[in-house]
Amino acid sequence: MNPQDAHFNPFPGLRPFQIEEKYLFFGREEQTSELLTRLRKTRFLAVVGVSGSGKSSLVRAGLLPELHGGTMATAGSSWEVAVMRPGGDPLATLAEALIEADIHDADEEHIASHVRSSLARSGMGLVEAIKQGDLPENTNLLLVVDQFEEIFRFRRMSGLSEEEAGHFITLLLEASEQIELPIYVVLTMRSDFLGDCAQFRGLAESVNEGEYLIPRLSRNQ
Numbered sequence: 001m002n003p004q005d006a007h008f009n010p011f012p013g014l015r016p017f018q019i020e021e022k023y024l025f026f027g028r029e030e031q032t033s034e035l036l037t038r039l040r041k042t043r044f045l046a047v048v049g050v051s052g053s054g055k056s057s058l059v060r061a062g063l064l065p066e067l068h069g070g071t072m073a074t075a076g077s078s079w080e081v082a083v084m085r086p087g088g089d090p091l092a093t094l095a096e097a098l099i100e101a102d103i104h105d106a107d108e109e110h111i112a113s114h115v116r117s118s119l120a121r122s123g124m125g126l127v128e129a130i131k132q133g134d135l136p137e138n139t140n141l142l143l144v145v146d147q148f149e150e151i152f153r154f155r156r157m158s159g160l161s162e163e164e165a166g167h168f169i170t171l172l173l174e175a176s177e178q179i180e181l182p183i184y185v186v187l188t189m190r191s192d193f194l195g196d197c198a199q200f201r202g203l204a205e206s207v208n209e210g211e212y213l214i215p216r217l218s219r220n221q
Contacts, residue, residue, distance in 0.1 A: 028062050031062065034212060035047065035063045039072060039186075040072060040074060043183065043184045044172070044173070044176035044177075045184070045186045046211045047188045047189070048188075049191055051190055055188035059144055059146075059188055064081060076138065078138060080136075080139055081101060081141075082097040082144070084096070084146065085145070086148065087154065088158045089164075090168040091120055091168060094119060095113075098133065099115065103141070104129075104134065123170040123171065125171055126172070126183070127180070127181060130183065140183075140184060141182065141183045141184070142184045143172070143183065145172065145185065145186070145187045146188050148189040148193075149189050151168065152196040169202075173206055
């Protein structure tokens, strides 16, 4: 063992596992396989569970490495992944996520505001923003919206309006339903916020269709 690794801790604590920590993430193979099965059937997947159940870790260190490895053969192994949390301005954080995923050139002047404007223009804004970007041919885009329940929390606690929240949700639904571009959307959400989905047209139906409820961990896991 390298002396520098003597105090290496394989457990991340309260933060989720990351994609590069797949080799430390074990015991959830069956759940990862079930996520892949659902994603083959729908481009909108909602990973739901109680707080601390490992939703983010399952997506980041379970699902993502399998996608990059070509396990979902029908889609291939070429994926760009944009990861975000909604926060108080979900369009801005979505724009930043697309830039960080190299869908848009980070060096271009005022690119963040330009992408945000594209997103705000219509319900198909996410699709249009990706068309305007640099998604390589025959490459899938996976948008991971972590802690999706922030949409509901920030509406209650800050200035996020129902119109802004609704538009963001429409962007996700429209992008996952169209077939011109291979866009997949994966949410992680606390189960105690499921009832809030009924506030927005189409969201409850899409969540019901693409929901994966994380089971309770066994002692071995």
